Amino acid sequence: MEKKKFEVPEWAFEFHGHKCPFMPIGYRMGTIALERIGVGRSQNHEMHVFSEMGIAHPQGCMQDGIMAATSATFGKGLIEKLNYGKVAAIFWYPGKKGALRIALKNEFSDKLAPHEFFKYRKKGIEPSDIPDDVRQDIIDMVLYATEDELFNIQELPDFEYTPVKGSFNKEKCEVCGEYVFERYLRVKDGKKVCIPCSKYGCAEKTVSFPKIKK
């Protein structure tokens, strides 16, 4: 039987900046999420994605693939990180019950690991400097794999999430004079000021850890 190749549009690689296997992995995750939830790309502020990735480990490219496939982008405030250090993401859609979690299978991760691509990466060579044929070969492993070979897909029926309500209200900081959206205004010595002028440090916990009842 001829194996079916999944197509990732060229613009997604252009947006991402280089050719690597993990952007396509994320693109496939996002595509599955849309299909399973039964929705299209988020034109406005619909799908929320909770990436389980963290910082300072490889494979974060997955998140650009998810954004490209779903239009649940960082700019629209629709993707945030849980910093669990896992190649997995949770997809939540307003009006749909629960959520969907998609995680890369250990077996597939282990199958990719011995590839020449990672020998270059571990030597500190950036993806764009790895020979084209080496990159294409590992990307094809992702594109020719079946959903079942790639992912564990899990329904989270009890997943609850309430997006933060948006507001257009802003005021000028009484120290630097710059506009600040009101949830980020702080009071210091009786003045309404921006966070840098307040010297209070970090804004807030931006990740609203979703509740999962297991």
Ligand SMILES: [Zn+2]
């Ligand atoms: Zn990449």
Ligand SMILES: [Zn+2]
């Ligand atoms: Zn200020």
